[in-house]
Amino acid sequence: MRIRIANGRLIDPANQLDATSDLYIADGLITGVGKAPEGFAADRTIDAAGLVVCPGLVDLAARLREPGFEYRATLESEMEAAMAGGVTSLAIPPDTDPVLDEPGLVEMLCYRAKKLNRAHVYPVGALTIGLKGERLSEMAELVEAGCVAFSQANTPIIDNIVLMRAMQYAATFGFRVWMQPVAPFLARGGVAHDGEVAARLGLAGIPTAAETIGLYTHIELARITGAKLHVTRLSSAEGLKMIKWARKEGVDITCDVSINHLHLSEMDIGYFNPNCHLVPPLRTQRDREALRQGLVDGEINALCSNHTPVDDDAKQCPFAEAEPGATGLELLLPLTLKWAQETRTPLVKALACVTSDSARIIGSQKGGHLSVNARADVCIFDPEAYVTVSRARLRSQGKNTPFLGLELPGEVRYTLVEGQVMFAPT
Amino acid sequence: MRNPQLNGHGELQHLLSLDGLPKSVLTAILDTAEPFTEVAEREVKKLPLLRGKSVFNVFFENSTRTRTTFEIAAKRLSADVINLNVATSSTKKGETLLDTVDNLCAMQADMFVVRHESSGAPYLIADHLHNTARHHIHVVNAGDGRHAHPTQGLLDMFTIRHYKKEFHNLVVAIVGDVLHSRVARSQIAALTTLGVPEVRVIAPKTLLPTDVERMGVRVFHDMQAGLKDVDVVMMLRLQNERMNGALLPSPQEFFKVWGLTAEKLAEARADAIVMHPGPMNRGVEIDSAVADGGQAVILPQVTFGIAVRMAVMSMLAGS
The missing domain is CATH 3.40.50.1370 (Aspartate/ornithine carbamoyltransferase)
Incomplete structure (x- = not known):
């Protein structure tokens, strides 16, 4: 299948390209940018006039809920959501049931995903068996099975000696460690940022110090062990300050932020909205402003959806009892565009946060850019269209998001994976 | 955001909290x-x-x-x-x-x-x-x-109005475990809404919510200083499970520092009233002499x- 994407505004952050140009695809690869390869005869031409053509999005955290939580979501439903959201590569956190701590499980997940022939999956293996923070997982075997990094998802390691050994072992092979920094005892029992809103609503708080103290521990251990540390879901201004400090100290560290923390604060909890029960918690408006600026400045390296589909039964509970998490795959692009508009960030820079930069963190050379011979994963969207987020429109099985009812910029028109059109207007 | 407590005519549809009611x-x-x-x-x-x-x-x-x-x-x-x-x-x-x-x-x-x-x-x-x-x-x-606990907050306001007639000239102190207290949150919301110019909370730092002053209260840790010239003393109940551990060392120490005794109450105005939402822990947050004394209005609260x-x-x- 040879496809010509004609007259679109081609934005390829990896190559610093933002120009009206044609894109040529053959046999699953990009074969020409601007200029058709010799003898190219298109089987199909997609008219992208007025649309943006960019690399398919690379999401650093998308829970597909398989195995174990199929009542919340399935690979099928979430892959459809990914396609509708223009997301073509997904890093999968290990907190499935059973957790991704066995090579066989990881192989099965990759096999199932490949069979569906939608987004590429990049499993993040469990750093410790069962995420229990006691015994190391078989990291070398897990990488062979397809894991791109190791993480504890939302479950912190309580024993710092285990954390240090795990980072040492990962560093032995140069494996990346993706950690959500949290001092476990400071966060224990908390459900919202320990501040004004939690005080007023009588919710148990998680202080910012849970993040900063956890972060300091991780930074120090990364320095000692030489592990490549990626900090996931940064939530506070103070945390960002520590990341900058660590870089000055020469620690090899990257970090990401979620779409929720980029746009929301504790104030959005309103009257106990369970959709705003998230991990880490939404913090103050000052924190949100710092995170938005950090992403503009490039101090935060990537933006992710932190897609966590939760079934209604688990959300229709009092705030503290509601399962944390929100659906996000289909909102990643619109909320990237919204942030770009509000901060006047050029599109080529904004899209880097969800394409080339996130691909670099995964360690994928094939995705996240539109160079000749790159994998033809493409997202084509209308930047002028506005779409209202509604339960009916969300393809994900998880219908819970704090953004329900909001009108957001950007509508995905086509999603291509390895040169095949997987999502198109009906 | 829709205020779930009021209907389209601004009438009370539900009573969920005193925070947010005019x-x-x-x-x-x-x-x-x-x-x-x-x-x-x-x-x-x-x-x-x-x-x-x-x-x-x-x-x-x-x-x-x-x-x-x-x-x-x-x-x-x-x-x-x-x-x-x-x-x-x-x-x-x-x-x-x-x-x-x-x-x-x-x-x-x-x-x-x-x-x-x-x-x-x-x-x-x-x-x-x-x-x-x-x-x-x-x-x-x-x-x-x-x-x-909005009805508790309201009955407390009713009691204060009954004995003090007006709200706009009062100094009110809330004493004890504010952190875990739904009663305290409702009292603070009601007192500030009704125009009490000075609402104080008196407690150790371990029993105060973060940013509590954002609710419009003045924070005191010292009981004597906090009770100075107040018109109303509102005691809070201290739950048994919070008395020994990381929040407080012991009920004895709590009583020594924050328990309401006649001696500490003497700092307040002579006509100050003493309130408690019940059930009381005598000898922990309040001394029996005060609980049964002439300034206590604890039983009228119940009525x-x-x-x-x-x-x-x-x-x-x-x-």
Whole structure:
């Protein structure tokens, strides 16, 4: 299948390209940018006039809920959501049931995903068996099975000696460690940022110090062990300050932020909205402003959806009892565009946060850019269209998001994976 | 954002929290309660305002006192009262909160009086009733987690008004475990809304919420300094499980530093009143000499509580 994407505004952050140009695809690869390869005869031409053509999005955290939580979501439903959201590569956190701590499980997940022939999956293996923070997982075997990094998802390691050994072992092979920094005892029992809103609503708080103290521990251990540390879901201004400090100290560290923390604060909890029960918690408006600026400045390296589909039964509970998490795959692009508009960030820079930069963190050379011979994963969207987020429109099985009812910029028109059109207007 | 407590006409639809209610509504409830205090003194202690209505006391957390006063209030208004101790029944069998609510709706409930251990639970119920267009059913929060206990806050305001007449010239101190107290949050919301110029909280740092001053209170850690020249002292109950551990070293030390004794009370104005939401821990947060002394208005609080709850229920039923 040879496809010509004609007259679109081609934005390829990896190559610093933002120009009206044609894109040529053959046999699953990009074969020409601007200029058709010799003898190219298109089987199909997609008219992208007025649309943006960019690399398919690379999401650093998308829970597909398989195995174990199929009542919340399935690979099928979430892959459809990914396609509708223009997301073509997904890093999968290990907190499935059973957790991704066995090579066989990881192989099965990759096999199932490949069979569906939608987004590429990049499993993040469990750093410790069962995420229990006691015994190391078989990291070398897990990488062979397809894991791109190791993480504890939302479950912190309580024993710092285990954390240090795990980072040492990962560093032995140069494996990346993706950690959500949290001092476990400071966060224990908390459900919202320990501040004004939690005080007023009588919710148990998680202080910012849970993040900063956890972060300091991780930074120090990364320095000692030489592990490549990626900090996931940064939530506070103070945390960002520590990341900058660590870089000055020469620690090899990257970090990401979620779409929720980029746009929301504790104030959005309103009257106990369970959709705003998230991990880490939404913090103050000052924190949100710092995170938005950090992403503009490039101090935060990537933006992710932190897609966590939760079934209604688990959300229709009092705030503290509601399962944390929100659906996000289909909102990643619109909320990237919204942030770009509000901060006047050029599109080529904004899209880097969800394409080339996130691909670099995964360690994928094939995705996240539109160079000749790159994998033809493409997202084509209308930047002028506005779409209202509604339960009916969300393809994900998880219908819970704090953004329900909001009108957001950007509508995905086509999603291509390895040169095949997987999502198109009906 | 829709205020779930008020209907389209600005009338009280549910009573969920005192935070977010305008002064006019709070004053209207207190005014409505005034004549109800006399009902108890009549030979026939009944009014027909809720005749034919079913009030369900749904208590997901154990309570005797609050449930009883709600029951008395509803019965004095001629309602049919059904007491459900859900803490020991359906939820133990795995039924969800909203399933319980739906079942009670199917039994033609007109009003739910809800106590729940989780902050915000009554909001979830009110939201569910709104989404399912059951606008004729009202919810009264009888205490949710650490969040709110609005009828307690209102009866405290009624008591203060009864003894002090006005709010705008008072200094009020709230003493004790503010962090875990839904009563304190409701008191602070009501006092600041009703125009009390100085609301103080007195507690160790371990028993104060982060950013508590953002609620409009002055923070004191020293009991003597905090009680200086106050008109009203509102004591809070200290739960047993918080007395020994990382929050406080011991009940003895708490009493020594923050327990209300006659000596400490002498710092307050001579005509200061002493309040307590009950049940009291004598010798922990309050000395018996004070609890039984001339400045204590703890038992009148309980009596006024019935009138205030009658006022709330009759206003809801009339909206």
